[in-house]
Amino acid sequence: MSSVARFWRKIPQRYNLIGTRCTTCGRYFFPPRSFCPDCRRAGKIVSYKFPGTGTVVTYTIIRTASEQFEQMTPYALAIVKLDEGPLFTAQLVCSPEEARIGMRVRPVFRRISADGESGVIHYGTKYVPEE
């Protein structure tokens, strides 16, 4: 994986689910965007901290992974729709049998991957079933 700085730069967003919101049209963005695709230059972007609860739109169980994720297989990966509207990709912390479309989920702070070569451990947000 590439430089450590590249991933540290995004730590506030990844650790705390800080995205953005366009005050012109009201649309929420996570991952954050600094330019609204609907309002373009007329959009006014402010920071927004998502509570993080959402719903699984689709998922898969990854059984063959790239090198940094090899030791974690099998793991559930999903597209989660946050209650404010934006969708993003995250791992689910649940058994492969438990994962399903429509499942309500909430965020937890977990280790995402370990870079074998540099020894750097990346953290971020994963999701657990809400119940």
Next chain:
Amino acid sequence: MRDVAVIGVGCTTFGEKWDTSFRDLFVEAGALALEDAGVSGEQIGAMYVGNMSAGRFIEQEHIGALIADYAGLASTHIPSTRVEAACASGGLSFRQAFISVASGLEDIVVAAGVEKMTDVASGASVDALAGAADREWEGFVGATFPGLYAMIAHEYMSRYPLTREQLAQVAVKNHYNGARNPIAQFQQEISLETVLKSTLVADPLRLFDCSPITDGAAAVVLAPLDLARKFTDTPVRVLASAQASDTIALHDRRDISTLDATVAAGRRAFAMAGITPKEIDLVEVHDCFTIAEICAIEDLGFCRKGEAGRLTEEGVTALDGDLPVNTSGGLKACGHPVGATGIKQVCEVVMQLRGQAGKRQVDGARIGMTHNVGGTGATVAVHIMGV
């Protein structure tokens, strides 16, 4: 804008070519295409080459100049340009060559594509391919390429009537076609059971739902239509060239299981050619995974959303069906040397329209289409050709 024709095609065999280098691959494909066109090196005005990731796969960048050099054209100083759009690099290379000829800037232009993928370990190639999606917000959390298409498949299957068997039939059909294509990586027919019992890669996708890791190169020669007859008796006209883009990440799409870039590029291509989907005799679609072929058939407008599984099961997309899809074997059976795939699709359509496709010939084919996708649908190139 001038009318443009393809006057020559050339393709290496596809596969895990341990004894062949990156340079050997494109020199072979280029020589075959020039031979087929009856064109000499000095007549070439410009070259474009589709290549996704030579930097990751063989630690070599600056591919445009390298190719011109090893094709023996360094002394002619022709402009040679690398084009990159992940798995759609080949399709975009063809489109750049088309634009160059259509504009009147150049007469004879080569469009090529090449990828050498087996010089790195499989984990490293999985990681390189993940760069076709969003590295920071998909790859970072462990999304693989099969994983992203698996999420398309799950979402699709929760909304439309697609059975696991219909999905497997895509692979069975493409292997049947591949077994009739001398350049294909896989030359064996397979059964539904082979697909359904193969290892799970990313649920619901199994090993035989996925296109393989492949080495290969392809090249074609383009010329203005009014010059084409000087070189060949069978010029194939480029009736339309279209390209579209969409969000880099799958999670940002309007609809997870519709590739809007395919819809847009398809509509633009049909409008440019002035024809409808009914007039297409065969189509090469981007079946990097079985679910991708299902989505492509629908998103290009050949049927309504949710119908492609049934059409596949009924044999409509088979070699002897009403709409043969992926007569080359597709990415699934012919192989998927990422940057070369879009050019190989053009080679296949040209050979079909010339009546040179041997055991997989579609009788009386007059109009063919190619559909080349980058990433999970962030770039799409569609071309229509006719005789």
